[in-house]
Amino acid sequence: MKLNYTKINSYLIPDLIIPETDTRPIGKYGELRRQFLREHRPDMFDLMLLEGTLHSHLADVDAAARQMVEATVNQMAHQQGVDEALKRADPLAWAGRMNAIRNATEEAVLPDLLYEDALE
Template sequence: MKKHIYDESNGLSYTLHGDYYLPDLAMNEEEPTYGKYGMLRKQFLKMHRPARYQYLLMTGELTAHLNRVDQETREQVETLVKQMVGKQGVDENLKRQDQMRWVRLMNNIKVSAEEIVLKEIIYV
């Protein structure tokens, strides 16, 4: 039996180990660079979409997917915060008059925007 074989139908090479041919798979050793939302997406995929997670991991697309989701989510949260700030009338004038109220409103807006985006992008 040959020690190494190549299967053109799937593009994988195999090495003989005992009586079995095992695929020659290698993990991509690059350090992941995704942020908060990328980590949340990774946890969700591991727990609730294990097949999708394994597919992304095996094809080497996991880090790119997590970076794309992280960037998309950050942009969406930023857009929603700007829209909500405008609709609720939270401005610099309020910040000068009542800082604590401004902080409460801004924190509430940020949490609300994150909650909306997490349900729409991360947890699907």
Template structure:
């Protein structure tokens, strides 16, 4: 373990603390939403993850899990709602409306289960 150094600020000695370098690949939509949620609604967990340098890996994991879950859910929802390529060809506006509804439904589940928990 390295020696802790201090910087004098007036009458106080302040420890020179720094986090190790974290990979800075951009976070996806769900990772950013999780970050905002933790910061606003779960500040103790936010600080714990931040100080233990586990925040970024946690956010990446949530983002990947949410995207994988969305990819799994959409085909199942499309099948149950009868959304097909034939419908896309015959009535594109209805197809788009159904797809938007199904995506919103899937995202609501994902946000409840993964992001806002």
């Protein structure tokens, strides 16, 4: 690997270009992971940023979290009888119960996925 340098005020500065080939979107859970890494694991954040793996890591975490949350929400909604019949009969009650289920699911599932390498 050959590095190119740019001369600025008699200093040679390496031209560092990080190839970013992953174009998947980073959603809510990926952004939460980014914030956690930036605040609590800056060493890991900087290393992934320099290696060009940060975006793909965040996209992977987001996809895994989204899939796990959706599966758990569907399972809990089925167990609690929150279905299309309730949605047609009482949309406001359905929305309230679904929001409660989603919040409980995120509270239970996300710490393991997003903050798995928290400082002890």
